Amino acid sequence: MALSANEVWGAISAATNMYPAAMPNLIARIRMTSRDGVTAGSVREITFGTGT
Template identity: 55%
Template sequence: MASSADDVFTAICGGTFVYPAVMHEQYQDIRVTNRDGVTLGSIREITYGHAISRMVSRATEEITRIDHTSRTIESRFKPNALSTFNEFIGSDLLRDPSEVVGQNL
């Protein structure tokens, strides 16, 4: 199951969140690899651009705690340096590199 960043951000407690080292506008693609991507224990593979180069990286994130009262989420975010690459090819579509968010930063 693949989702856009906006869909996932909206789905999680109806709010938006900032994750370590990755800002919302840098997201390229989010692929859910375990559960539904919005519940406890869900694992998401996130592909994102870098603000200072044209490089794109992939990281995994596991949701470890959800507090509906305060509308906060805790997650374990694991960057993977081995999956950094020069051009982004989305999980569902081939995108023109000039259209990829963050590549012109």
């Protein structure tokens, strides 16, 4: 199954909100620490939950 770059980036962007909601015991939160989350060089900080 081949995916376009836009499809892959869309999945990564959606994960910022989806993963903490779906797995709060594994991922407590994901937040942007640098830039806007869209442009190159954006950095996400992942805080792992108590279940890890």
